[in-house]
Amino acid sequence: MAIVEMKHVNMLAMDADKQALLYEIQKLGCFQMLPSDSEDVTFNKASGDAELPTLEETLTRLAWAIGKLNRYDTTKRPMMADNPTIDESEAQAVLDKQAALMDTVAKLEDLERNAGDLRGQMARNDAMREQLIPWSGFSLAPDEIVSTRNTVAMLGTVPKMALEAWLAEQPLNELCNLEQVSTQRDQAYIYVLYHRSCQNSIQSKLKEIGFNIVVLPPSNLTADEQLKALGNEQKEVEAKQQVIVQAEAELVSDLPTIKQLYDILNSKRARLLAAKNFSVSQRTFFLQGWAPATMEKTIEKRLKKVAPTVALEFYDPQKDEEPPVHLQNPAIVQPFESVVSGYALPAPGGIDPTAIMMPFFVNFMGMMISDAGYGVMMAIMMPLLIKFLKPAPGTRRLLWLLMAGGIATVFWGTMYNSWFGFSPMPTVFDPMNNAIPVMGACIALGAVHLFAGLGVAAYMNIKRGKPLDAVADQLSWFLLVVGLVLMIFMPSIGKWMALVGAGIVLVTAGREKSKNPFKRLISGLGALYGVTSWVSDLLSYMRLFGMGLATGVIGMVINILVGMVFSSGPIGWILGAGLFVGGHLFNLAINTLGAYVHSCRLQYIEFFGKFYEDGGKPFNPLKATNRYVYITETQPRT
Secondary structure, three states: OEEOOEEEEEEEEEHHHHHHHHHHHHHHOOOEEEOOOOOOOOOEEOOOOOHHHHHHHHHHHHHHHHHHHHOOOOOOOOOOEOOOEEEHHHHHHHHHOHHHHHHHHHHHHHHHHHHHHHHHHHHHHHHHHHHHHHHOOOOOOHHHOOOOOOEEEEEEEEEHHHHHHHHHHOOOOOOEEEEEEEEEOOEEEEEEEEEHHHHHHHHHHHHHOOOEEEOOOOOOOOHHHHHHHHHHHHHHHHHHHHHHHHHHHHHHHHHHHHHHHHHHHHHHHHHHHHHOOOEEOOOEEEEEEEEEHHHHHHHHHHHHHHOOOOEEEEEOOOOOOOOOEOEEOOOOOHHHHHHHHHHOOEOOOOOOOHHHHHHHHHHHHHHHHOOHHHHHHHHHHHHHHHHHHOEOHHHHHHHHHHHHHHHHHHHHHHHHOOEOOEOOOOOOOEOOOEHHHHHHHHHHHHHHHHHHHHHHHHHHHHHOOOHHHHHHHHHHHHHHHHHHHHHHHOHHHHHHHHHHHHHHHHHHOOOOOOOOHHHHHHHHHHHHOOHHHHHHHHHHOHHHHHHHHHHHHHHHHHHHHHHHHHOOOHHHHHHHHHHHHHHHHHHHHHHHHHHHHHHHHHHHHHHHHHOOOEOOOEOOOOOOOOOOOEEEOOOOOO
């Protein structure tokens, strides 16, 4: 249960050693860079490395190539599997292949440009096809639709209903010919040919019924002939596209190495960006940062091995500084750090509640899942998944957390006598037939949880040299709440405890706002109203009962349905077995999710609300990127 103590680090080194030192700092992964504030006239702010723009362009191209080749990667990666690992010698071999790998990227880019040209050609063909389809069956080519000195010829569209109404009202004479080629939706596509002697009347009527001229691209082929040519052209384009797809797929063998190169160069980019924080002189550079106090000797030893002339200075932060926050807990507690960081990191002067929270968190999960059979499955399956699937660190921590919840579920499921929805043994708690004891246990555990939060707050006050604040703000509420409860069982003791607690609250609640006794008394009366929040907080723990009851009821319903299916004979046995397994897996999944969410909620709202001081900034050291691969140090050969 600790927030790692951080120290300032100043480092002065020769410019010739800069890249080697940065590489070693990145391997250590425990040095957070800060912009240097050196005011020495011999130092200047470092300018950006000239290599950085080219490197970023290379990374952009590699990222694009990875996304492109991923479409053709048929390698089956195990579920939840972590990234592969290579050592430094293998990473150097990848760097040696950079030119060849960038040739692969260039080939992909050329293929993509060709594919883009083909897509453009397809789009143009599609647009032309859409334009020509309404004129399919028309016997004239666009080049043949011409007006002469005596005639006017044109294509166009007109609303079908308006055209029919016009033709019904006024049939055309021999000076005007109109051919309806097709109908698309409510539009009629027509060819109009008329003598210029009736031009005014025909044009006026066409305008009246909403005629729109259509001009087809010049061609000596009819619409049908052009559509046929477009179809042949489309087949050729599709064949070319297939050739490009095959050519791209043949490059997928380079994908793993390209991914490795991406991470190697991305780590280099991180070093170049970090170097922008330096102050530099003609031959030296100066940097500042944060590092864990426990790593001081390791950092000094490793960096001096790389550059014996490097000068390091470690010193404590000033009182007004807020160092970054890094949590450090025993291995058994570390999986629960994600619960804390998922809310907010503690302030540098606060406390890491992970270890205190852990037993409550797992017991809350156990009470809500509440089936010992499910707990056994979780306790066995999670380590097996970790062993065989070798998941990424974040997933691995979650699986360990669920395993701990499974162990607690075995205990509480045994107490509730629930094994896959069955009750084969004597029960301690029976939430279905006798709910009051279970509710009492939930409220009691909730009270312990809340009082643990008060205890942490009191510890923080005492540690900061404010023992009277611990009495006024924590002990008072402990006496008041416990006294009110004891009044039910031991009225005399409970009454005096409650009175003492209420008296402390009345006298001390407004001590920081005013020295006027009357105003402080008014503040105290207002603070006493806070006892209602304790009631609501305690009632929040009834969700432990409700979620646990839901799990048991769903499990029983599944078993009843399975029993009904089993009674139908051999086929029912097979179907029933599948229903039993699938139903209970579903029940386990949804209730585990609900238990995790509600356990987090009880920590964030009820528990943290009693003491937690958030606002810490995460410790963000310079370290290698591992999006696709981990790079480890090469072990010396023996």
